[in-house]
Amino acid sequence: MPLPPNLRERLQKLHRDTRGGWSDATRGGAPHKPILLLAVMDLIEAGVIRENAIAFDERLLSVFDQYWTACRGDLPTNPLQPFWYLKGDGIWRHVPRPGQKQVLDALTLGGRVPPRRRFQEIVAGARLDPELFEAMKHAAGRAELRRLLFGRYFGDELQAALAARHGLVVESVHCESALRRRLERELADLFAGDGALGQEFTEEGRSMAFRAVVVEAYGHTCAVCGARVRTPSGRSAVQAAHIVPFSVCRNNDPRNGLALCPLHHWAFDQGMLGVTDAYAVKVHAYAEELPADEGFRALKGRGLRLPADGRIHPAPVALEWHRRHVFQGAG
Ligand SMILES: [Zn+2]
Incomplete structure (x- = not known):
């Protein structure tokens, strides 16, 4: 009509x-x-x-x-x-x-x-x-x-x-629903990639959906420091970090994600921050040598701010991989 x-x-x-x-x-x-x-x-x-x-x-x-x-x-x-x-x-x-x-x-x-x-x-x-x-x-x-x-x-x-x-x-909104449905099942194999989603959606669409699901679950708040900065247009400073980098596992499962502010995302990717299986922050021992960086050192042992919905909490297998391959330092 x-x-x-x-x-x-x-x-x-x-x-x-x-x-x-x-x-x-x-x-x-x-x-x-x-x-x-x-x-x-x-x-x-x-x-x-x-x-x-x-x-x-x-x-x-x-x-x-x-x-x-x-x-x-x-x-x-x-x-x-x-x-x-x-x-x-x-x-x-x-x-x-x-x-x-x-x-x-x-x-x-x-x-x-x-x-x-x-x-x-x-x-x-x-x-x-x-x-x-x-x-x-x-x-x-x-x-x-x-x-x-x-x-x-x-x-x-x-x-x-x-x-x-x-x-x-439109694609990413559909993909968001698919990612949320995945949370109803156990995470089978983090390193098996996005599986069927890869045939259905483009890499860009999946990446947008991953970001939307993770950031929304954490209430647009950095899991490490609690920063929650939004512009009037609704743009959020908080990012969705892949715990095991996408280039390694090619998996956008939200349990491979953490909402982090740009500083803590960077520090996490650089191995300056890690997370224990009990969801406490680890800080690289090198931070002890940094001048005037008490703020950073003070993060040590702090509990992550996690979503109320436990199904979306970071997968221990992802955190363990990150500690072993990215974080490495004691702390
Ligand atoms: Zn932060």
Whole structure:
């Protein structure tokens, strides 16, 4: 069923900021709104969003960020802006939390984007125009919408990059589900690689899924120091480390993973940090010789911050391999 003409028109006339020096790559305007709609569509396609209730959550932010990165590299941005302003284009309306309708109405009249926390207190999510949601639920509708958004808001080169990103996003969400299902079984052989997943998904898709599952399980928190740093766009400083490097075992099982901040990820990969089978931090004896490094030495013996779900805790076989081949030092 083709898109109704009035809906097409609204989608073609999204109000965008054109003053920010936007190039032809985004047809001279800010790409935030079309990108947000592409992200919503991907989550519907992947079965993450099933009802017409779009939450402003980590999931949406991470997919938005995928597209944003393809558009504007590493420039920071605030995805709450398009989430807020899309209501003015007749694309969706915000759904207030219980008892917050009047507050939301007053805020809407004020026009400006509220601070993130305030927004989350007042707004439960967004409800798409019902015809648009209907179109997004079907492959043909999504294909037509994507053609429209790509053609109207992006130059040829960027269209190709976004199309590739779309494939990867949907693939990685499916792969995340597959990785989570693996946790229901014992880890058979860490060194046997990703097995059947390798036929089903690309290496990049598996790597994205590994990162998403591990970092989410640890609540975006470094297992060693507890750092939890996020940008307003939802980008997390915390990384997913393979305990046995992927180049060695080719296994993205989340039990071969640890969420670590960039410093502790680096130190873990360099063998300056190890982890005991009881999940306590080991610090290489060399740290004793480092000047002015009490902070690092103080990590010794500290318990890892692990997810509540024990099924995803690091596999002892992985930690043992790391101690033997990477850590090596006493401590
Ligand atoms: Zn850390």
